[in-house]
Amino acid sequence: MRIIAPGTLKRFGRDPRYVDAFEPLMAWYRVAKAADWVNPAAVKPSLRNASILREGRVVFNIAGNKYRLVVRINDDYGVVYVRFIGTHARYDVIDAQTV
16 A cells, blocks of 8 residues: 555654654554555454544554554555644544544
8 A cells, every 4th residue: 555644644653742653653654554454344454452433544553552543445546644643632522533
């Protein structure tokens, strides 16, 4: 898969407040980049912590469920768009379907 905005993941993980997220985010990135997800449900076998939402949205638990990553998968083009990365507290105030 082609990941759009991997810099967002790196910036978040390099922030001193979230440094414990860097390695788990890079692990997610490596799995996603090597994947061939033909639809959002195809994510589950490779990343079991994924929660499938509507319209190609998927939520991942990162760093032992400390952070949340929201992506949109465009399976027609093999593209994953990073839409949100943040703490659970920040995730709780967003709408993962529209972010």
